[in-house]
Amino acid sequence: MNPRWQTFLLPIGVGLTVLGLWAAVCQVFDLATYILPSPLEVLRAAYHERAVLFEAGRNTAVVTLIGFPLAVVVSSALAILLSLSPWIRTSLFPYLMALQMTPIIVVTPILLLWFGAGLTSTVLITFLVSFFPLVVNTTQGLISTDANLVELFRMSKATHWQEIVLLRVPAALPYFFTGLRISAILAPIGAVVGDFFAGNSTGGIGGLGFRTVIYSSQLKTPALFATAGVCCLLGFALVSVVYFLGWLCLHRWHDSFAQRDH
Amino acid sequence: MPSSPPIVELARVQKRFGEGPLVLDGIDFVAQKGDFVALIGPSGCGKSTWLRLIAGLSPLSGGSLKIDGAKPGETKRELAFVFQEPTLLPWLNVRMNVEVPLTLRHSPPDQRRTICQQALERVRIAEKAAAYPRQLSGGQKMRVSLARALSLSPELLLLDEPFGALDEITRDHLNEELLALRQEQTWTAFFVTHSVSEAVFLSNRIVVLAPNPGRIHAEVIVPFPYPRTSETRRSEEFFHLVGEVSRLLRATEQSARP
Numbered sequence: 001m002n003p004r005w006q007t008f009l010l011p012i013g014v015g016l017t018v019l020g021l022w023a024a025v026c027q028v029f030d031l032a033t034y035i036l037p038s039p040l041e042v043l044r045a046a047y048h049e050r051a052v053l054f055e056a057g058r059n060t061a062v063v064t065l066i067g068f069p070l071a072v073v074v075s076s077a078l079a080i081l082l083s084l085s086p087w088i089r090t091s092l093f094p095y096l097m098a099l100q101m102t103p104i105i106v107v108t109p110i111l112l113l114w115f116g117a118g119l120t121s122t123v124l125i126t127f128l129v130s131f132f133p134l135v136v137n138t139t140q141g142l143i144s145t146d147a148n149l150v151e152l153f154r155m156s157k158a159t160h161w162q163e164i165v166l167l168r169v170p171a172a173l174p175y176f177f178t179g180l181r182i183s184a185i186l187a188p189i190g191a192v193v194g195d196f197f198a199g200n201s202t203g204g205i206g207g208l209g210f211r212t213v214i215y216s217s218q219l220k221t222p223a224l225f226a227t228a229g230v231c232c233l234l235g236f237a238l239v240s241v242v243y244f245l246g247w248l249c250l251h252r253w254h255d256s257f258a259q260r261d262h
Numbered sequence: 263m264p265s266s267p268p269i270v271e272l273a274r275v276q277k278r279f280g281e282g283p284l285v286l287d288g289i290d291f292v293a294q295k296g297d298f299v300a301l302i303g304p305s306g307c308g309k310s311t312w313l314r315l316i317a318g319l320s321p322l323s324g325g326s327l328k329i330d331g332a333k334p335g336e337t338k339r340e341l342a343f344v345f346q347e348p349t350l351l352p353w354l355n356v357r358m359n360v361e362v363p364l365t366l367r368h369s370p371p372d373q374r375r376t377i378c379q380q381a382l383e384r385v386r387i388a389e390k391a392a393a394y395p396r397q398l399s400g401g402q403k404m405r406v407s408l409a410r411a412l413s414l415s416p417e418l419l420l421l422d423e424p425f426g427a428l429d430e431i432t433r434d435h436l437n438e439e440l441l442a443l444r445q446e447q448t449w450t451a452f453f454v455t456h457s458v459s460e461a462v463f464l465s466n467r468i469v470v471l472a473p474n475p476g477r478i479h480a481e482v483i484v485p486f487p488y489p490r491t492s493e494t495r496r497s498e499e500f501f502h503l504v505g506e507v508s509r510l511l512r513a514t515e516q517s518a519r520p
Contacts, residue, residue: 152349153366156367162366171351171353173353
């Protein structure tokens with residue numbers, strides 16, 4: 001079989017098998033819908049709630065698309081700052097770690113006190129959840145430049161700025177994209193969690209987090225499953241874009257995209 | 263006495279890293295313009311350090327080093343360094359790699375193009391101008407590295423075992439081409455190598471270094487006139503001199519044993 005087809009058919013096969021087993025379990029054990037809805041019931045709920053889920057998904061997407069780019073910009077700038085000297089790294093890194101180690105549900109009430117429920121809080125939560133892998137990876141990339149290349153630049157009397165822009169930044173790109181892929185998975189999760197705790201639905205549907213609160217309080221388990229599906233779609237969409245960007249920047253020169261011999 | 267001042271002058275040069283032992287000690291050496299100096303010696307004798315001192319990549323611990331009368335970091339002479347690895351920027355194609363030193367100096371683009379094209383033709387790799395480093399063989403990458411060094415029209419060329427990782431045939435080819443380039447451009451070269459026959463073939467002076475600390479064990483003058491060709495390699499005088507330098511090299515290892 002063509003390996004290109006394998007990459008599609010294998011996961012689809014696994015998915016169908018799991019769906020079949022799931023349907024069988026529902027049938028055989030005759031479980032209540034609010035405990036475990038069958039795949040068909042989930043589909044039916046998704047169809048019934050399609051307008052609500054679409055808008056909730058869109059709202060969460062908006063939060064993600066503000067918080068995630070914000071994380072990219074801030075963490076890149078921070079990484080360049082951190083790469084400048086070991087002193088800066090030693091001074092700042094413990095606090096960055098501390099920020100990451102604090103569970104987001106501890107930070108959330110503080111953000112709520114400061115900014116209230118709504119876009120600002122959810123965007124900040126998305127930002128906080130996704131920026132750390134970017135900072136760590138990009139900084140690592142910026143300081144891992146081949147020592148000979150750095151010397152080549154110094155001998156050519158390159159300015160500090162030229163060294164950063166023409167050497168360290170491109171050399172750090174593979175690391176940056178590694179961080180970006182992790183962050184692209186975390187950012188939509190951050191947006192949903194943020195919405196769960198700090199979303200504001202006044203006069204609207206809210207995001208996927210807020211939907212989760214509503215559906216679970218109503219024991220609408222099939223709709224909860226459908227919400228999970230929308231979260232996954234959102235995550236896949238963002239990760240695909242990030243993979244494409246990585247391919248665009250790296251495929252010509254980086255070994256991670258090297259063509260394999262047939 | 264030569265009429266022009268020496269291009270490189272080392273006097274009682276010492277080098278140690280941090281608090282470590284001396285890597286180089288008491289180095290006195292004068293290179294005249296156009297000299298091709300091979301530095302040879304066992305591992306750890308400070309050959310590469312010698313180059314790095316001239317390049318200004320590392321400060322002296324003692325003594326003095328002058329390039330045309332100025333300190334290494336302050337010299338107006340154009341220097342080029344060829345590393346043991348090709349040291350190319352993998353995200354740039356061959357042409358842009360060769361242009362890097364000129365780009366850093368803000369040379370105008372059309373001038374950059376012309377110089378780069380000439381350099382690529384000189385090392386016979388012009389047909390790969392649009393390729394990326396990962397598409398090239400080891401020998402091709404080294405040619406690009408050489409082209410980049412030559413694009414500056416250097417007055418001083420520092421080569422740190424540039425062909426050490428290549429197979430023997432490619433290495434012989436590149437040696438011959440390097441000498442052909444020397445006929446076109448006039449530079450002074452310091453060439454670090456582990457290969458005695460490479461040293462004898464390329465240089466007019468061979469410095470044999472002894473380790474612990476690195477010091478000059480002997481200097482051998484290579485009398486063969488330039489241009490040299492593969493014929494030179496097959497002459498009896500060549501074999502004889504290779505034997506003599508090898509003997510000197512072995513003697514340094516024996517002298518190093520406690």
